[in-house]
Amino acid sequence: MGGTLTRLRGASVTDLIGLSLVALVVFWLAVNFVKAPAEFIDIALIGLTNGLIYGLVALGYTLVYGILQLINFAHGDVFALSGLVAWSVIVNVIGLDEGSSALVVVGGLLVTLVVIMTGFALFNASIEKVAYRPLRNAPRLAPLITAVGMSFIVQNISLAIYGVNYRSVPNFIPQTDAIHIGSVEYSWQKASVLFIVIPLLVILSWFVRSTKQGKSMRAVAQDTEASAMMGIDVNRTISVTFLLAGALAGAAGIVYLLQFNMRFDTGFELGLIAFTAAVLGGIGNLTGAVVGALLIGFIQAFNEGLGWHAPGSDWTRSMVFGILILILVFRPEGILGEQTPEGA
């Protein structure tokens, strides 16, 4: 009885601290909004764009974690490698540049998407087969450590092929505004993210909800042994999960490349941000990953862009990790709740 009381009181104190932190952030945002509304919305749109990119990567983490309870550290580096290979495809093979017509750009990007997503789906699934599958019944630290090693291997593959220079694509997507209301602007270049990411999210959601393969993924995530007894091929399902995660990483690589420049170690930082997003939303929860990623996108954009008392980009990494630590300490199941055998 005493124990229950202590637990209740403990929970309310942490809730109080958590809520007051949230209140503080909301207050800070409100002050900034009142001071410069147009700028605030501009920055929020940047946050939305980046958040969607993070979401694609975060989905890869959350899919794999949901099914294997493994933080796939290599995922961020797979993303970076896919972006660099996409750079080769776009610049060297297809040869898109500022002069390309709209039709060529759209067609070229579609081809790149298909090629890269297929290629990296297979790449990711072969990583699973080579490095993680033999350790499936080992102590839980073993695959986790292997994933760290894998991350370095993939990163060094990028380094070996592309060297240390940053790569970026020519501005073949016009910088002109897609939306222009008052002083709020949103360029076609940023809007291209929406056109790629949102259909992918719809397809993914359909796949996981409605197809037989998607259903078996959810079943394996809930209870591996039971689903094996029901005749689900667990190995195949796990492979499909890694295929999906790899395809999403590939798409994210392309989208990221359209916005920013990238090099071999881009995946490390972005991978950490994306994993934080996945935990923030509730690991294993697909909607949660996207919601968490959008939140992180907004937080990062506000932190780097707002004028009134923003810590600035020097502190972004600390902010992201600070959030991760606070979430894990105060609400380890994330915002929307985790969906793993342990959490559910």
Next chain:
Amino acid sequence: MTDLGTRARSAAGNRNTIVVAALIVLALIYPSIVSSLQSLPVIGDFVPATDSMVVMIVFTTMAIGLNMVVGYAGLLDLGYVAFYAVGAYTAGWFASEQFSQVSINIGAVGIPADLPGIHVSMWLILPLAGLLTLFAGIVIGLPTLRLRGDYLAIVTLGFGEIVPQFVRNADNLGGFDLTHGTFGITPIDSMGFGAIGARLGLPESFRQSSQRSEWYFWVAVVILLITVFCSVRLRDSRLGRAWIAIREDETAAAAMGIPLMRTKTWAYALGAFFGGVAGAFYASFKGGAFPADFYFNISVFLLCMVILGGMGSVWGVLLGGMILGYLNVEGLATIGSKIQSTGLNFDPTKYQFGIYGIIIVLMMLFRPTGLIPERRHKIEMAEGVHDTPFYDVQLEGTLTDRDQTND
């Protein structure tokens, strides 16, 4: 059974005594034989210089500290570099001109007595750095150690990233320069025996002595030996056995009355202690603490030493640490120049972390117990462990059993 155990233990004891004796002898004579070793044909090029040996020993010491966390207690720490940073900056704060607002000199050597800044003798700084780092370990550990294994890994990684970013940015905390930003704190005072030592024929300050590398090397060996000794004794202590019990089966350990949080926090804090001591020593050896030294790869590098040697095995980690330390400091560069002299254009130092990654993956796949396996860990790998963390069991209990009784 008892007989067998005793015999095995005394055999191991004999072996350990021989290893320690050999190490000490090697340490005493290494600086004097290194030049003749280096002039040997073929292998001479691969013999590390005394300076390189110091660096190897420093990182091996850290790896042995990390082994307490990862190997003994089974807590994956991916941010050990944070403790290295805390140790190095402790040396920076208390043995340099960083805080030139004051002028304090407590037994520091090799500097004018009226030099501004805080100058505490490095002999005092080493334990002080250890204690501060231990404290940092407790502060980081208390909120995070109740998380399950993989979450703990990512949170420690987070601290490993926050600490370097903090030291890089903390050159203007409300106008106060705490860490001197990206430039780092330099110069950090040398070690030495001061005026009293000089009268006995010992160097007053290592840095001004003609035998700088040698003296740093000998001190490094002493630190390493103390670390190994503490590590072995801790493993066999009540606390160490509790760590291993938690590693094998958290739930059973808790049921046997082991306080999980306290025991885990001690693993984390004591592991941190040695990282701090090694970090402070290394800062004095290098003469500075620079934020660029503390990055994630160092944490993985140290982890790789532990994996290669064998998680939980002190002698294994010692071996793994020296091998990888050697590759890092000199080996890869030497091998690279050999490769390049044959006309191939391949530089292994560029891909060193890829090489460590390959070592980690290959070890985990083919020899997960490491080069020198620890006996218990070998059994665990063969028979499996029950590593579902306790708090999940606890949580499941609250969600199901309690609700039912309330109904």
